[in-house]
Amino acid sequence: MDYLTDPLLLSRLQFALTTAFHITFPTLTIGLGVYLVCLEALWLKTRDLAYFRQFRFWSGLFAVNFAVGVVSGIPLEFQFGANWGPFSATVGNFFGQILGFEGTMAFMLESAFLYIMLFGWKRVGPRMHFFATIMVAFAASLSAFWILVANSWMQTPSGGHLAGGIFVVDDYLAAVFSPDLPLAFTHMYLACLSVSLFVIGAVSGINLLLGRHPAFFLRSFKFAAIAALVVTPLQAFVGDLNGQEIGRLQPAKVAAIESHWDTNQPGQGAAWNMVAWPDPANERNSFEISIPYALSLLITHSPTGIVPGLKDFPKEDRPPIVLPFYSFRLMVGVGGMMVAVMAWTLWWWRRGRLTLARASENKPLYLAWALMAGGAYLAVVMGWVTREVGRQPWLAYGLIRTEGGHSANLSAGEVGLSLVGFIVAYTLLSAAFLFFMGKLLRRGPNMDEMPPAGHLPGRTAG
Amino acid sequence: MTLADVWYWILAFLLWLYVFTDGFDLGVGILCLLEKSEARHNVMVESIEGVWHANQTWLVMLGGVLFGAFPLVYGTVLAALYLPAGFLLFALMARGIGIEYRAEVADKWFWTKVFGWGSVAVTVAHGILLGGILQGMAFDGLRYVGGSFDWFSPFTILLTATLLCLYPMFAAAWLVFKTEGGLQDTARIWGLRFGSGAVGCLVLLVGYILLDGHLGHLVGRPGRAGLSPGFILLLVVAVLNAALYFRALGKGWERRPLMYSAVMLLFVFLAFGTSLFPMIVPPGVTAESAASPAPMLRIMLYVIGGFLPVVLFYNAYQYRVFRGKAVPEDEV
Numbered sequence: 001m002d003y004l005t006d007p008l009l010l011s012r013l014q015f016a017l018t019t020a021f022h023i024t025f026p027t028l029t030i031g032l033g034v035y036l037v038c039l040e041a042l043w044l045k046t047r048d049l050a051y052f053r054q055f056r057f058w059s060g061l062f063a064v065n066f067a068v069g070v071v072s073g074i075p076l077e078f079q080f081g082a083n084w085g086p087f088s089a090t091v092g093n094f095f096g097q098i099l100g101f102e103g104t105m106a107f108m109l110e111s112a113f114l115y116i117m118l119f120g121w122k123r124v125g126p127r128m129h130f131f132a133t134i135m136v137a138f139a140a141s142l143s144a145f146w147i148l149v150a151n152s153w154m155q156t157p158s159g160g161h162l163a164g165g166i167f168v169v170d171d172y173l174a175a176v177f178s179p180d181l182p183l184a185f186t187h188m189y190l191a192c193l194s195v196s197l198f199v200i201g202a203v204s205g206i207n208l209l210l211g212r213h214p215a216f217f218l219r220s221f222k223f224a225a226i227a228a229l230v231v232t233p234l235q236a237f238v239g240d241l242n243g244q245e246i247g248r249l250q251p252a253k254v255a256a257i258e259s260h261w262d263t264n265q266p267g268q269g270a271a272w273n274m275v276a277w278p279d280p281a282n283e284r285n286s287f288e289i290s291i292p293y294a295l296s297l298l299i300t301h302s303p304t305g306i307v308p309g310l311k312d313f314p315k316e317d318r319p320p321i322v323l324p325f326y327s328f329r330l331m332v333g334v335g336g337m338m339v340a341v342m343a344w345t346l347w348w349w350r351r352g353r354l355t356l357a358r359a360s361e362n363k364p365l366y367l368a369w370a371l372m373a374g375g376a377y378l379a380v381v382m383g384w385v386t387r388e389v390g391r392q393p394w395l396a397y398g399l400i401r402t403e404g405g406h407s408a409n410l411s412a413g414e415v416g417l418s419l420v421g422f423i424v425a426y427t428l429l430s431a432a433f434l435f436f437m438g439k440l441l442r443r444g445p446n447m448d449e450m451p452p453a454g455h456l457p458g459r460t461a462g
Numbered sequence: 463m464t465l466a467d468v469w470y471w472i473l474a475f476l477l478w479l480y481v482f483t484d485g486f487d488l489g490v491g492i493l494c495l496l497e498k499s500e501a502r503h504n505v506m507v508e509s510i511e512g513v514w515h516a517n518q519t520w521l522v523m524l525g526g527v528l529f530g531a532f533p534l535v536y537g538t539v540l541a542a543l544y545l546p547a548g549f550l551l552f553a554l555m556a557r558g559i560g561i562e563y564r565a566e567v568a569d570k571w572f573w574t575k576v577f578g579w580g581s582v583a584v585t586v587a588h589g590i591l592l593g594g595i596l597q598g599m600a601f602d603g604l605r606y607v608g609g610s611f612d613w614f615s616p617f618t619i620l621l622t623a624t625l626l627c628l629y630p631m632f633a634a635a636w637l638v639f640k641t642e643g644g645l646q647d648t649a650r651i652w653g654l655r656f657g658s659g660a661v662g663c664l665v666l667l668v669g670y671i672l673l674d675g676h677l678g679h680l681v682g683r684p685g686r687a688g689l690s691p692g693f694i695l696l697l698v699v700a701v702l703n704a705a706l707y708f709r710a711l712g713k714g715w716e717r718r719p720l721m722y723s724a725v726m727l728l729f730v731f732l733a734f735g736t737s738l739f740p741m742i743v744p745p746g747v748t749a750e751s752a753a754s755p756a757p758m759l760r761i762m763l764y765v766i767g768g769f770l771p772v773v774l775f776y777n778a779y780q781y782r783v784f785r786g787k788a789v790p791e792d793e794v
Contacts, residue, residue, distance in 0.1 A: 067562035070515070071555040077525050081540030082547050092533020093754030097762050100526030103519070104769050111519040112773075112780045115512040123783050166533075169758060407541035409606050418548040425555055432559060436566050 008406045010415040011083040014422060016388070018075050020381050021426050025069030027380055030144055030189070031196020032062045033137030035223075036117075040133050044126060049450070054220060057445035058200070063118055064440060068433045070111075072426065077103075083415065087395050087405030091167040094160065094175055095150055102146035110139035122452045129455070141189070148188055152180040155387070156249050157396040167399075179249055183242045184387075190235040191383065194338065195376040197231060200224040202373035203441060205366030214359045216445055222354060225345050232342045236335055240298075247299040247307065250397060253390035255310040256319040257328045258295055259285055262309040269293030270307040278321040283311055319392040327385040334372075334379040341368045465760060466753035469531040470742060471735075472767070476527060478731045480520035481588075482632060482724050485625075487514040489633025491557060491581025492626070493652055494574055502645050503574050507561060509640035509788035514561065516777055518554070523773075530762055534752040535742055542606040543594050546613055550587035556580030585629055589622025596621070596680060596734070598744045617677065620667050627659035628727070631707075635719035638711070640788045646716075653711045653719060661704050664730070668697065679744045682737035696733035700726050 004010075036059055043051035077099060080088045088096065116124060116132040124132070159175025160168050169175050201224035204217040247254045254260070259278045264270040272294030279286040296305040310318055344365060348354065353362055391397055395405040450456075487510040494503050510517075529536040540547050560577030564570050594613030601607065634653030638646055668689070671677040675687065682690025689697075703726035710718035742749045753759060 064562075064566070067558065071558040074522060074554060075551045077522065077529070078540060078547060078551060081525075081529065081536040082544050083541070085537035085541040087537070088529060089534045089537030092529050092536055093758040096526065096529025096531075096533050096536060097754070097758060098530075100523070100530040100762065100766060103523040103526035104766050104773060107522055108516065108519050108773050109776070111516040112776050115515065116780065116783055119512055120783055166755070168755065172761060407537075407544075409541055410544060411610070414544050414610060418544070421548060421552055425552055429555065429559065432563055436563055439566065 004416070005412045007410045007412045007415045008403055010412060010419055011079075011406055011410070012402070014415065014419045015076075015079055015083065016385075017419070018072065018079065018422055018426070019388075020384065021430075022069065022072040022076060023380060023384060024195075024377050025065055025072060026140065026143065027192045027195045027377070028065050028199060029062060029069055030137075030140045030192035031194075032058060032065070032200075033133075033140045034193065035196060035200060036062065036133055037137045038223075040130050044130060047456075050216065050219065052451050052455075053216070053445050053447060053449055056449055057216075058220075059118060060440055061203075061437070063114075064433065064436050066114065068429055072429065075422070083407055083410065084395070084405050085407035085409075087400060090162070090165060090400060090405070091396060094167055094169050095153065098146055098150045098153070098176070102143055102150075106139045106143035106146060110136055110143065113139070121455065126455050144189060144192065145185060148185040149176055149178075149181060152184045153178045154396050155184070155391060156180040157399045162399060167396075180245070183238065183245050187235070187238050187242050187383075190231055190238055191376075191380050193231045194228065194235055195373075195380060197224045197228040198338070198369060198373040198376045201228065202366075202370040205362075205369045207444070208359050209363055209366045211360055212444055213447065214356055216447070218354065218356060218359050225342075225349065225354070228338075229342055229346060232335075232338045236339055239332070239335060244299055244301065250390070251308045252310070252313045252317060253319060253324070254299060255308060255313070256321045256390055257324045257386060258307075259288070259321050259325050260295060260307060260309050261285070261311055263312055264296065264304070264307060264309075266306065267304055269297070269303045269305075270295040270299075270309075272298060273325075276325065278325070280318075280321060317393065319390050324386045324390040327382040327389070331379045331382040331386060334375040334382075337375060338372055338379075341365075341372050344368065464750060465756050465763065466531075466749045467740065468763065469527070469753065469759060470739060470749040472770075473524070473527055473531065474731060474735045476520055476524045478728060480517070480524055481731075482727050483517035483520060484514070485629045485727075486510075486632035486636040486720075487517055488557070488581040488584055489629035489631070489656075490636065491561070491578050492585065492630045493633050493637070493649075495578040495582070496652070497648070500570055500574070502648075503570065505641055505645055505788050506637060507564060507574075507577070509637060510561075511565075512784035513781060516780060518558070521554075527762075527766065531754055531759060532742060532749070532752045533754060535747065538601070538606050539595060539599065539743060542599060542608060543591055543613060545610060546587055546590040546594060550584065550591060553580055553583035553587050557584050581629075582626070585625050586622050589625045590618050592625075593618030593621040595743060596738075597677060598679065601743065601746055617667075617670060617674070620663065620670055624660060624663035624667055627656045627663055630656040631660045632720070632723050632727075635707070635711075635723045639716050639720045642787050650711050650714075654708065657704065657707055657711075657723075661701065664700075679741060680734055680737055684745070690737065693733050693737050696729050696736065700729035700733060703729060 036055060039051050039055040039058065042048070043055060080096075080099075113132040113135040117129065117136050120129060120132060153175060156179045157167075157175075158178045159171040159173070161170065162168070201221055204221035204224065207217040208214055208221060243254075259273050259276040260270060261283055269292060271290040271292045273285065273288045273290045276285040276288040276290075278284075293303040295307050297303055299305065299307050310321075348362060348365055352358070393402050394400065395402050490506050490510050494506055497503060497506070525536075556576055557580030560573050560575075560580050564573035564577055567573060590613050593615070597613075597615055597617045599606065599608060600612065630652060634649045634656060637649035638653060641649060668681070671680055672687070672689070678684045678686050681688075682693045703722045707719050707722040707726060710722055738744060740748045740750060742752055754762070
């Protein structure tokens with residue numbers, strides 16, 4: 001049990017665990033925030049009370065989700081200083097500044113306007129309330145942008161060089177807009193939208209299945225379905241672009257994700273390992289099922305494109321293989337299933353099954369959506385596992401090694417204690433979150449709720 | 463004044479803002495433990511419902527600014543104070559979840575306790591972290607050479623006790639401002655008691671610094687006995703504001719106790735802040751030596767310095783939206 005006495009490994013485990021837990025919450029708030037903006041816009045435009053009640057119901061979910069997102073997110077910022085001190089000291093002048101921007105521009109904005117959005121109906125007029133909702137959604141997305149700026153810089157550190165133990169920025173904009181950023185942000189943003197749409201669709205579907213408030217939930221189900229019809233295939237497309245980009249930017253990562261050992265000879269295609277079990281000691285796979293030419297096609301979009309194998313990289317620069325290999329396949333598999341569920345939804349919709357009269361007949365479809373909501377979360381976490389484990393053995397790719405960035409004064413006992421603390425705290429948090437989420441869902445929307453007087457148009461109020 | 467100095471004072475300003483604003487809502491949590499009536503708990507929590515979250519966010523901003531402007535401090539101090547920093551995080555979770563989920567249940571007893579004890583724990587963590595830094599840390603250059611429990615000292619215990627009185631003192635002033643009737647009367651009594659406790663602890667703290675002899679850097683006399691005239695002057699102004707606080711409570715004024723307690727804290731901060739300056743981590747690390755390169759500090763000053771007034775403006779707007787006396791069950 002060597003790994004239990006290695007503070008570095010414990011710190012990595014702790015960061016992985018806390019991030020994986022945390023990421024699931026903002027993922028939903030980002031997409032749900034956009035949905036709330038749409039709902040309020042529709043409410044203001046049509047003055048149809050159905051939209052107001054939609055807003056109230058989904059904003060309740062937003063609030064419970066946001067609460068856990070915040071409390072689980074604060075530890076991340078602090079771990080950089082506490083567990084990754086030398087890394088923070090080296091790159092903080094840029095990296096820390098970006099996190100500072102996130103706090104100042106985005107997080108503060110969200111915190112301030114969230115309570116106006118949730119509790120301010122009586123206190124502000126319709127325009128101001130709508131503005132608050134837009135600010136909440138905008139801030140959530142802006143947060144994602146700055147966090148991805150920081151993370152993409154770790155993947156493709158650019159715009160500066162190391163000198164005298166610190167990262168010196170030469171070209172500020174090049175550091176902010178590192179090569180990995182545009183596609184990584186797009187990919188993650190679409191992931192947030194997908195998760196949210198599948199959660200909205202799943203919650204609506206389960207309620208339709210139980211026959212509760214069919215008119216209300218058919219409306220939200222259709223909204224989620226229309227939006228997901230656009231987002232899901234788009235995500236598959238962006239994911240593919242992202243794969244090619246990573247092939248150019250981080251070839252060792254792609255080699256590890258695919259357990260690809262030998263660079264293909266010119267004129268020959270690299271095979272894609274559908275399933276494999278790597279044997280790093282002997283630099284080969286002890287078992288593999290592969291499709292010829294497929295890897296070259298995937299990464300270079302040419303059947304004989306060159307894809308560097310793991311053997312091209314020094315042993316000490318190779319990432320772990322098993323974890324990224326399988327996490328990547330899980331992510332892609334779920335993505336494929338999502339596209340299939342969308343095709344199914346479209347098919348049944350066109351056959352006229354998504355009407356109030358027949359809403360209760362679509363049980364298998366609703367169950368598929370519920371499954372895909374869980375799958376969407378799984379895909380996000382697996383995507384991040386692929387991205388971050390594939391970044392190893394570097395903290396900042398090619399610039400700072402993971403072991404060099406770890407706080408040397410920490411003992412395994414200290415990190416172990418905090419790790420156990422996080423496991424206990426996050427388990428309790430999850431239990432409380434699920435309990436309250438369940439309560440909220442069982443209670444359902446309040447179908448008699450009326451907006452406060454100032455928010456009603458004259459004719460309805462009179 | 464160099465850019466590093468500017469950031470030292472921005473950091474001090476953010477710390478003051480955080481300690482005061484989150485201080486009063488943490489204090490509300492602590493006072494909930496002293497109050498039995500659930501109806502009163504509801505009003506007390508309602509009074510901070512719309513703002514506590516934004517108050518806490520100053521800590522996130524503080525972390526970000528420290529990380530960006532003084533990365534060498536961020537990367538060493540948090541690692542050196544690993545256990546108390548971790549404790550702060552768990553305490554913040556308990557407090558946050560306590561207050562959020564309290565609103566969702568019918569039987570509020572349990573979550574009120576989580577909120578209350580979470581608030582106590584956050585306050586204790588503040589005391590240990592601040593004390594651990596202020597009393598001086600064993601650095602060899604920028605490498606921490608002390609132990610994991612160096613923060614444990616009579617000084618940190620005294621500082622923690624001070625905060626445990628100070629936060630409820632702010633909270634009492636806040637409740638006088640935000641509530642009425644019997645609860646407001648009780649809040650005045652809390653204000654008198656915890657205010658006296660806070661002033662008493664502060665005097666003990668300065669007394670201890672004088673006796674100890676190693677803490678001269680906190681009072682403008684590094685390595686020497688006594689207090690610097692500047693420190694004495696600022697501390698006297700702080701105590702004067704405490705006196706005004708008591709007078710305002712006695713007169714039944716509603717806004718001024720809160721105002722005076724904020725100004726009192728400001729002068730306490732100025733007294734210690736000017737004494738420490740330009741040290742950022744005593745005894746040896748100056749702001750200049752731990753700061754980011756000047757061009758980066760300049761960019762950060764343009765961006766965060768430009769945004770800070772906007773942030774303060776919409777925070778003020780938020781307080782305006784949630785102005786007036788707190789009443790329970792103020793839904794929609």
